Amino acid sequence: MITLQNVTKEYQKGSIGLYNVSLEVNKGEFAFIVGKSGSGKTTLIKLLLKELEATSGDIVVNGYHYQKMKRRQIPYLRRQIGVVFQDFRLLRDRSIYENVAFAQQVIEVPKRAMKRQVQNVLELVGLGNRLRALPDELSGGEQQRVAIARALVNHPALLLADEPTGNLDPQNAQEIMDLLVEIQKRGTTVIVVTHNKEIVNQMGKRVIALNEGAIHHDEKGGTYDI
Amino acid sequence: MIFRRLAYGFKEGLKNIFRNKIFSLATVGTIMACIFLLGVTFSVLLNVRATVKQAEDSVTISVFFDEKLPEGGKDAIGKKIKSYKEVQSVRYVSAEEAWAKYKKEVFKNNEDLLEGFEGKNPLNESDSYEVMLKDVKYHGKMVKQFKGLDGVRKVEYAKGAAEGISKANLLGAYVAGAIILILLLVSVFLVSNTVSIGIAVRKEEIAIMRLIGATNRFIRAPFIVEGAVIGIVGSLIPMGVIYIGYKVIVNYIIDKFHVLTNFMEFVPVNQIMIYLIPASLLVGLGIGCLGSSFTIRKYLRV
Numbered sequence: 195m196i197t198l199q200n201v202t203k204e205y206q207k208g209s210i211g212l213y214n215v216s217l218e219v220n221k222g223e224f225a226f227i228v229g230k231s232g233s234g235k236t237t238l239i240k241l242l243l244k245e246l247e248a249t250s251g252d253i254v255v256n257g258y259h260y261q262k263m264k265r266r267q268i269p270y271l272r273r274q275i276g277v278v279f280q281d282f283r284l285l286r287d288r289s290i291y292e293n294v295a296f297a298q299q300v301i302e303v304p305k306r307a308m309k310r311q312v313q314n315v316l317e318l319v320g321l322g323n324r325l326r327a328l329p330d331e332l333s334g335g336e337q338q339r340v341a342i343a344r345a346l347v348n349h350p351a352l353l354l355a356d357e358p359t360g361n362l363d364p365q366n367a368q369e370i371m372d373l374l375v376e377i378q379k380r381g382t383t384v385i386v387v388t389h390n391k392e393i394v395n396q397m398g399k400r401v402i403a404l405n406e407g408a409i410h411h412d413e414k415g416g417t418y419d420i
Numbered sequence: 421m422i423f424r425r426l427a428y429g430f431k432e433g434l435k436n437i438f439r440n441k442i443f444s445l446a447t448v449g450t451i452m453a454c455i456f457l458l459g460v461t462f463s464v465l466l467n468v469r470a471t472v473k474q475a476e477d478s479v480t481i482s483v484f485f486d487e488k489l490p491e492g493g494k495d496a497i498g499k500k501i502k503s504y505k506e507v508q509s510v511r512y513v514s515a516e517e518a519w520a521k522y523k524k525e526v527f528k529n530n531e532d533l534l535e536g537f538e539g540k541n542p543l544n545e546s547d548s549y550e551v552m553l554k555d556v557k558y559h560g561k562m563v564k565q566f567k568g569l570d571g572v573r574k575v576e577y578a579k580g581a582a583e584g585i586s587k588a589n590l591l592g593a594y595v596a597g598a599i600i601l602i603l604l605l606v607s608v609f610l611v612s613n614t615v616s617i618g619i620a621v622r623k624e625e626i627a628i629m630r631l632i633g634a635t636n637r638f639i640r641a642p643f644i645v646e647g648a649v650i651g652i653v654g655s656l657i658p659m660g661v662i663y664i665g666y667k668v669i670v671n672y673i674i675d676k677f678h679v680l681t682n683f684m685e686f687v688p689v690n691q692i693m694i695y696l697i698p699a700s701l702l703v704g705l706g707i708g709c710l711g712s713s714f715t716i717r718k719y720l721r722v
Contacts (some may be wrong), residue, residue: 241630266635273633283628300634302424348632 195221195352196242201251203237203407209396211237213407214251219385224378224393227387228418229404239356242385243275244268273301276345276382282337284329284344290316291325294344301348310353314356315343319373319380335366342373344383353377355386358362359393367393394400399403424668425641433645436618444650447614451654451707454603459662462696465596467688472589476522481551481559482513483566484574493571494547501551502568506558515547528589556589604707611647611711618646619719636720638702641715644709651708663693 196219203211212234219225229235240246243251244260251313253260258271284293291312298308316322318337329337338358345353355374371386371393376386388394394401394417401416403410410420476621483501493513501510513521553562566575619626620629629639659708671684 248468267634269630271633272631277631283624283629285625296628297632299428300629300638302428302638342631398651410544 195219195223196385197252197254199252201241201248201253203234203241203246203268204249209248210243210407212248212404215404215407215409216251217402217409217412219383221383222378222381223383223400224375224399225386225400226387227402227404228394229410232406233404234407235404236356237407239354239387242354243277244271271347274351276342276348276350276353278338278341278345278353278355278358280360282334282341282361284328284340286338288377289326289328290321290332290340293329294347297344297347303340303348311347311359312343315347316340316348318376319343333366334362335369338366338370339373340360342370342377346377350382350385352385355384357388358386359388359390360362364392369396394418396414397405425638428638429641429645432642434648436622436642436646439621439647440614440618441619443614444646447610447650448654448657450610451607451651452658453705454607454707455544455704456658456661458703459658459696459700461596462600462699463662463666463687463692465592466692466695467593469589470685470687472592475595479556479559479577481563481566482576483549483551483569483572484546484576485548486533486571486573487545488679489571491707495666497569497571498549500592501549501566504562505566506553506555506562508552508554510552511546511549511550515545518546518548604703607707608711608714609649611708612715615643615647615715616719619716639720640713640716643712647708647710647712648705649708651704651706652701653704654708655704659693659697659700661688662696664694 196217198215201215202213204403205211206301208238209372215234215238227235227238228271237246241248241260242255243387244263248260255271256274258267264270285296288296288319294312294316295308298311303311313322313325316325319342321336321339321343324336329340330342331396339359342353342358347354353374358374362370374384374386375397396417400414401418402412403418403420404410405420434549483497485497498510498512501507550561551566553559563577566572572714578639666689670689674681
């Protein structure tokens with residue numbers, strides 16, 4: 195699903211974002227990426243989304259070879275990747291339904307199919323009865339569920355969650371993690387970037403720990419310790 | 421697919437206009453001012469050209485012959501003059517016709533002064549060719565050519581008028597061109613500004629669109645529609661103003677300054693609008709689309 199081979203990202207001012215990183219994530223796998231601020235987590239996410247170009251090395255995601263790709267193919271790559279952010283990034287002036295439907299509108303899904311798929315995905319995240327609500331009328335946990343629904347509605351092969359529980363209380367954080375595991379069980383590869391030590395240690399999933407741009411350890415059933 | 425994208429572009433483009441009401445109105449206002457000035461310049465230019473054309477038509481060259489020209493000499497000169505590609509028409513003016521015209525112009529209302537001339541033609545031997553050129557700018561060159569022809573005694577023409585008209589024509593075209601160019605640039609800049617504000621307002625939305633796989637074409641569509649609609653609205657309103665204003669002003673001038681109509685003829689409003697409406701629509705649309713596509717392209721490249 196994801197292959198990184200000797201990937202280095204050097205920024206213009208000479209600082210290193212990622213140094214000689216190689217890793218592989220299989221289809222349907224669940225993995226945490228952990229590390230202190232500045233360890234390279236965000237650089238890795240941006241490289242996977244092709245928001246940044248690697249300075250050297252190869253990246254392959256779901257058959258897309260990043261180094262050989264043309265610019266115009268980037269939107270089609272991104273349709274394979276659902277993204278969830280810490281700050282939800284919902285459109286405040288649109289209803290929950292419209293926020294999720296927006297993702298389908300962008301890839302030009304016919305209206306009837308869109309209606310069905312949006313309804314289904316909102317039910318999956320437990321918000322099937324809040325279609326008309328505006329984001330500000332929902333709790334943080336609910337808003338993150340909407341963001342997950344938006345990331346999932348186009349059936350991506352990979353779900354990237356960047357600090358999805360960063361703004362949530364422990365109970366909501368746990369519920370979101372349970373939802374992500376449920377999504378993984380349905381066949382989607384899930385990668386979660388997090389600082390939440392408790393959740394990582396408790397879930398017993400694969401942990402890829404970064405330190406100063408390099409892989410510190412990569413263990414199945416691993417822990418947060420760096 | 422294309423229909424869906426168009427529908428989305430229109431819907432979101434119109435929403436953008438209403439979301440940024442004040443800036444959209446300001447841009448429509450500025451485009452209106454530009455197109456209005458463009459329309460006024462165009463109308464004035466068209467009228468100046470019509471007047472110049474009228475004046476041009478009256479600027480002819482008279483070619484007189486040597487007194488001892490052999491039989492058939494005048495015909496040969498006529499043929500030679502006709503053969504120049506710059507010549508529009510050649511008319512033979514007999515001595516009798518020349519005298520009759522002179523009498524009419526000079527002795528009008530003083531016919532009694534002509535008594536001594538009865539039965540005589542003082543302009544005998546003053547028959548000539550009256551030559552009209554395709555363009556007044558050829559005057560100097562052709563006068564030289566005609567003077568050099570065998571059998572030609574004298575060439576007469578209104579030197580100042582011919583050169584003045586030619587220069588005025590050229591100057592008018594340059595000034596109008598410069599004004600129109602400046603206005604167009606200002607308009608493109610303004611549309612670009614308005615679209616920039618629209619982009620800033622929707623920055624978050626565009627960022628999300630890019631992350632979830634929207635193509636650049638899809639992101640661009642609403643902004644192009646926004647620019648195009650602003651351009652069209654901004655060009656249609658001044659057309660109405662010019663249509664009504666032109667009629668009112670021309671009627672007023674004809675009414676109050678009747679003497680002007682002796683040497684200038686106003687171009688009918690419909691004749692102006694036939695060119696002005698499509699030209700303004702195209703310019704408005706062009707300004708709108710150009711301004712917005714430059715801006716969004718710049719933004720999407722980053």
